[in-house]
Amino acid sequence: MKYLFEENQKFTQWWLWVILLSFPIMSFGPFDENEININYVLIGFMLPLIFYLFELRIKVSNKGLHYQFFPFHFKSHTIDIEDIESIKAMEYSPLKEYGGWGIKYGFKGKAYNVSGNKGVKIFLKNGLNIMFGSQKHNELAKALKSVRRQ
Numbered sequence: 425m426k427y428l429f430e431e432n433q434k435f436t437q438w439w440l441w442v443i444l445l446s447f448p449i450m451s452f453g454p455f456d457e458n459e460i461n462i463n464y465v466l467i468g469f470m471l472p473l474i475f476y477l478f479e480l481r482i483k484v485s486n487k488g489l490h491y492q493f494f495p496f497h498f499k500s501h502t503i504d505i506e507d508i509e510s511i512k513a514m515e516y517s518p519l520k521e522y523g524g525w526g527i528k529y530g531f532k533g534k535a536y537n538v539s540g541n542k543g544v545k546i547f548l549k550n551g552l553n554i555m556f557g558s559q560k561h562n563e564l565a566k567a568l569k570s571v572r573r574q
Contacts, residue, residue, distance in 0.1 A: 429484040429567035431560050433538045435475055435525070480538045482556055484567040489546065491556065493527055493536055503546060503554070505571050510547045513565035516555065517541060525557070544568070 474495075481500070483490040488505040491497075522528035522535040529535075537543060537557025544564045547553045558564045 425485050425487075427483045427485050427490075428571065429482070429560075429564055431482045431558055431564065433480045433482075433557070433559060435478055435538050478538065480536055480557065482558060482564065484564065484571060486571055488571070489556075489568060491536060496527060503548070505568075507548055507550070508546055508568070508572065509549045511565050511568045511572070512545045512547070513561045514543065514545060515541050516543060516545075518557070522555065 477495055479492075479494045481490075481492040481494065483500070486505075487502060488508070489503040490500045491503075492500040516522075518525050518528075518535070518537055518541060521532050522530040522537070525537050525539065527534075527536055533545075533553040533555060535543075535555040535557070537555065540557060540559055542559065542561040543555050543557040544561050545553055545555045546568075556564070
Protein backbone atom coordinates (compact mmCIF):
# COMPACT_ATOMS: atom_id res chain seq x y z
CA MET A 425 0.00 0.00 0.00
CA LYS A 426 1.32 3.43 -0.96
CA TYR A 427 1.14 6.13 1.72
CA LEU A 428 0.73 9.83 0.97
CA PHE A 429 1.74 10.76 4.52
CA GLU A 430 3.57 8.98 7.36
CA GLU A 431 4.51 10.17 10.82
CA ASN A 432 5.79 8.30 13.87
CA GLN A 433 5.82 10.17 17.17
CA LYS A 434 7.16 9.42 20.63
CA PHE A 435 6.89 11.11 24.00
CA THR A 436 9.57 13.83 23.90
CA GLN A 437 8.65 16.14 26.79
CA TRP A 438 11.86 16.82 28.77
CA TRP A 439 9.99 17.06 32.09
CA LEU A 440 8.38 13.64 31.55
CA TRP A 441 11.77 12.03 30.97
CA VAL A 442 13.25 13.72 34.06
CA ILE A 443 10.45 12.15 36.11
CA LEU A 444 10.67 8.75 34.41
CA LEU A 445 14.45 8.53 34.68
CA SER A 446 14.29 9.36 38.37
CA PHE A 447 12.45 6.08 39.05
CA PRO A 448 15.51 3.83 38.57
CA ILE A 449 17.51 6.05 40.92
CA MET A 450 14.78 6.14 43.56
CA SER A 451 14.26 2.37 43.34
CA PHE A 452 17.56 1.75 45.15
CA GLY A 453 16.72 3.34 48.45
CA PRO A 454 16.34 4.13 51.21
CA PHE A 455 15.94 0.68 52.74
CA ASP A 456 16.67 -0.73 56.19
CA GLU A 457 20.03 -2.45 56.68
CA ASN A 458 21.13 -1.99 53.04
CA GLU A 459 18.22 -4.10 51.81
CA ILE A 460 17.34 -3.61 48.15
CA ASN A 461 13.90 -4.77 47.04
CA ILE A 462 14.28 -6.29 43.57
CA ASN A 463 10.62 -5.54 42.73
CA TYR A 464 11.18 -1.80 43.17
CA VAL A 465 14.32 -1.96 41.05
CA LEU A 466 12.50 -3.83 38.24
CA ILE A 467 9.59 -1.39 38.26
CA GLY A 468 12.02 1.53 38.38
CA PHE A 469 13.77 0.35 35.22
CA MET A 470 10.69 -0.96 33.40
CA LEU A 471 8.63 2.24 33.59
CA PRO A 472 11.01 4.37 31.46
CA LEU A 473 11.44 1.44 29.06
CA ILE A 474 7.69 1.11 28.58
CA PHE A 475 7.35 4.85 27.87
CA TYR A 476 10.23 4.61 25.41
CA LEU A 477 8.26 1.97 23.47
CA PHE A 478 5.10 4.11 23.20
CA GLU A 479 4.67 5.35 19.65
CA LEU A 480 1.84 7.00 17.74
CA ARG A 481 1.96 5.98 14.09
CA ILE A 482 -0.18 7.86 11.58
CA LYS A 483 -0.41 7.13 7.87
CA VAL A 484 -2.66 8.33 5.06
CA SER A 485 -3.45 6.22 2.01
CA ASN A 486 -6.14 6.36 -0.66
CA LYS A 487 -8.32 4.26 1.67
CA GLY A 488 -8.15 6.70 4.60
CA LEU A 489 -6.33 7.45 7.85
CA HIS A 490 -4.43 4.58 9.47
CA TYR A 491 -3.35 4.95 13.09
CA GLN A 492 -1.71 2.83 15.74
CA PHE A 493 -0.78 3.74 19.30
CA PHE A 494 1.78 1.06 20.07
CA PRO A 495 1.78 -0.97 22.39
CA PHE A 496 -1.94 -0.40 23.09
CA HIS A 497 -2.82 -1.22 19.47
CA PHE A 498 -0.99 -4.23 18.08
CA LYS A 499 -2.37 -3.54 14.61
CA SER A 500 -3.27 -0.43 12.71
CA HIS A 501 -6.83 0.94 12.80
CA THR A 502 -8.35 2.67 9.78
CA ILE A 503 -10.83 5.50 9.40
CA ASP A 504 -12.26 5.11 5.90
CA ILE A 505 -12.15 8.27 3.84
CA GLU A 506 -15.90 7.89 3.14
CA ASP A 507 -16.60 8.19 6.90
CA ILE A 508 -14.91 11.59 7.21
CA GLU A 509 -17.16 14.67 7.16
CA SER A 510 -14.40 17.30 7.53
CA ILE A 511 -10.79 17.83 8.53
CA LYS A 512 -9.27 20.69 10.48
CA ALA A 513 -5.56 21.33 11.18
CA MET A 514 -5.32 23.30 14.41
CA GLU A 515 -3.59 24.20 17.63
CA TYR A 516 -5.25 22.94 20.79
CA SER A 517 -4.61 22.47 24.50
CA PRO A 518 -4.05 18.76 25.24
CA LEU A 519 -4.26 19.34 28.99
CA LYS A 520 -7.36 21.57 29.02
CA GLU A 521 -9.31 19.93 26.21
CA TYR A 522 -8.45 16.25 26.68
CA GLY A 523 -6.78 15.91 30.08
CA GLY A 524 -3.23 15.37 28.81
CA TRP A 525 -1.37 13.18 26.36
CA GLY A 526 -1.91 9.57 25.35
CA ILE A 527 -5.24 8.05 24.37
CA LYS A 528 -7.75 10.43 25.89
CA TYR A 529 -11.51 10.81 26.06
CA GLY A 530 -12.65 14.35 26.74
CA PHE A 531 -15.68 16.59 26.39
CA LYS A 532 -14.42 17.51 22.92
CA GLY A 533 -14.10 13.91 21.73
CA LYS A 534 -11.31 11.38 21.61
CA ALA A 535 -7.63 12.23 21.21
CA TYR A 536 -4.45 10.39 20.31
CA ASN A 537 -1.40 12.50 21.07
CA VAL A 538 2.09 12.18 22.52
CA SER A 539 3.55 15.68 22.46
CA GLY A 540 2.98 19.24 21.41
CA ASN A 541 -0.20 21.23 20.89
CA LYS A 542 -0.81 20.83 17.15
CA GLY A 543 -2.98 18.28 15.46
CA VAL A 544 -5.71 17.41 13.03
CA LYS A 545 -9.29 17.02 14.15
CA ILE A 546 -11.28 14.52 12.12
CA PHE A 547 -15.04 15.10 12.15
CA LEU A 548 -16.86 11.89 11.28
CA LYS A 549 -20.22 11.58 9.54
CA ASN A 550 -21.60 9.72 12.57
CA GLY A 551 -21.16 12.89 14.69
CA LEU A 552 -18.02 11.81 16.55
CA ASN A 553 -14.65 13.51 16.26
CA ILE A 554 -11.08 12.43 16.91
CA MET A 555 -8.02 14.64 17.44
CA PHE A 556 -4.72 13.26 16.18
CA GLY A 557 -1.72 15.09 17.57
CA SER A 558 0.85 15.74 14.87
CA GLN A 559 4.07 17.69 14.56
CA LYS A 560 3.25 17.89 10.83
CA HIS A 561 -0.41 18.84 11.24
CA ASN A 562 -0.64 20.92 8.05
CA GLU A 563 0.86 18.15 5.91
CA LEU A 564 -1.45 15.54 7.49
CA ALA A 565 -4.54 17.67 6.81
CA LYS A 566 -3.38 18.36 3.25
CA ALA A 567 -2.87 14.62 2.56
CA LEU A 568 -6.33 13.75 3.93
CA LYS A 569 -8.01 16.52 1.97
CA SER A 570 -6.33 15.44 -1.25
CA VAL A 571 -7.61 11.87 -0.76
CA ARG A 572 -11.16 13.15 -0.09
CA ARG A 573 -11.14 15.02 -3.42
CA GLN A 574 -10.25 11.91 -5.43
